[in-house]
Amino acid sequence: MPIHMITMPKWGLSMEQGQVNGWLKSLGEKVGKGDELLDVETDKISSGVECAFDGTLRRQIAQEGDTLPIGALLGVVADAETPEGEIDAAVEAFQRDFVPLTADTAEAGPQPEKAQIGGRTVRYLKMGDGGTPAVLIHGFGGDLNNWLFNHGDLAAHRAVWALDLPGHGESGKAVERGDADELAASVIAFLDDQKIERAHLIGHSMGSLVAMTVAEKAPQRVASLSLIAGAGLGAEIDRAYIDGFVAGNSRNTLKPHLGKLFADPTLVTRQLIEDIVKYKRLEGVNESLQKIAASAFDGNVQRRLYREQLATLAPRTLVIWGAQDQIIPAAHAKGLAGDIRVHVIDGKGHMVQMEAASEVNRLLNDFLGA
Incomplete structure (x- = not known):
């Protein structure tokens, strides 16, 4: 060999x-x-x-x-x-x-862009071309960087967009109600702006709830749903994490909560924490996160569930979970009615698309037909 x-x-x-x-x-x-x-x-x-x-x-x-x-x-x-x-x-x-890449020799590659959509700034990153496109939707408190280890692999087979939802990343921070309907409407407006007639929606955590809400509102725009550690598939959620993330504004107050995102808390790097601290200190962030949390949760219970209608929301649905998820129980992946692919990955947590990136990418590409 x-x-x-x-x-x-x-x-x-x-x-x-x-x-x-x-x-x-x-x-x-x-x-x-x-x-x-x-x-x-x-x-x-x-x-x-x-x-x-x-x-x-x-x-x-x-x-x-x-x-x-x-x-x-x-x-x-x-x-x-x-x-x-x-x-x-x-x-x-x-x-x-071997010649190490430098700022002069490295290819810049695709860079995030911003657009004014519906009176709001939206940051997004597009990679790849052709095929039925896919749109990556991050979770609560996240941004398009949550797909660092997935975007490129998926884009080897099709056009793939990742966006920052309202109140997140570098998109506009103001939200009116902050509920799933408002966030889903922002995704549909993004599809319109980018002239994406029909897409595979891939959501993580709250992004799964948003993806399912898009499918409910505009089923003709959704080719499939891929739900990773998805909100909206069961009642329970760790409200202590949500409240801790919203209230935290320093390294010391955020680190204990961020450790819950991974099965191995040592994966939380200093830079990751610093990036989140910087985001949390932006004007309007806490107000938006408080609205989103209040609309999504009633104590430790998720307000909106799609579990019973999941099989009818899209032509095909894939569910992926980390077995050691401390935020949303992996048990929500069990007993889903209908012809739904389910994969629970042992030893991984809520950010399974980062902890088991290669396996998740293989599952997604196989499901999408790469």
């Missing part, structure tokens, strides 16, 4: 380098497609670097604690019978020819 180089991936538009937290596979161990080889931390989150080949891990070039640029050599996978000399020569050639 060929000698395969494992290199530092690029996750998201802003990533320039990653720090190696440690190897997950041992030297000489057999590895296969989809296996996580090592853990890398970016300024946003830690994630596993997956192997795209079957073979044996023959070299561990990067060591724990190393901070390396995008594209740098991390390790080598080859057949167990490949001579050591051939691997050494391949590594030497790679290192000799």
Whole structure:
């Protein structure tokens, strides 16, 4: 088999380098497609670097604690019978020819844009072309960066938009009622503005509730629903998290709540917390979040549920959940009536699309027909 180089991936538009937290596979161990080889931390989150080949891990070039640029050599996978000399020569050639990306040499790629839609600023990012388009809808307190590890993979097969909902990210902060109807209307207005006649809607958490509300209001615009840790499929929710997120305005007050988003709380990086603190301190954010929370929840109970009508909302529906979700119970994925694909991923939490990005991307691309 060929000698395969494992290199530092690029996750998201802003990533320039990653720090190696440690190897997950041992030297000489057999590895296969989809296996996580090592853990890398970016300024946003830690994630596993997956192997795209079957073979044996023959070299561990990067060591724990190393901070390396995008594209740098991390390790080598080859057949167990490949001579050591051939691997050494391949590594030497790679290192000799490798030129780290800089601000001058890196391709900028697609960048977020802003549009005035319905009297409100909307930030969005479009990647890819062709096919039936997909629209990514984030959850409560999130933004389009919640799809850092998913957007590019999905866009390899079709046009994919991610947007900031009203009150979130860099979109306009003012909301009137802040309920699912208002947020869904903003998504429909976005589809109109971007001339998207029909789309696959992919929602995370509250974004799932918004996607289902769009499907209820404008079924002809929805080709399918993909609901990830979705609100609106059961009554229970951790209201303490919601209230803590709304009230928090500093690193110390937000960190304990943000840790609930992941099965492994160590995935919450300093930069992630700082980004949220910066967002929380923007004018109008807390007022909007309070309205949205008040309209969505009655104590620990979600006000609007689509569970009983889910099978009729869209032509096809996919449900994905992290089994260790601490915000919305994964039990909401059980017993859904109708022909609905359901996947519960063990060992992952509420932000399963980040914690198990490769698996979630495979499930989505398979469902969408990539």
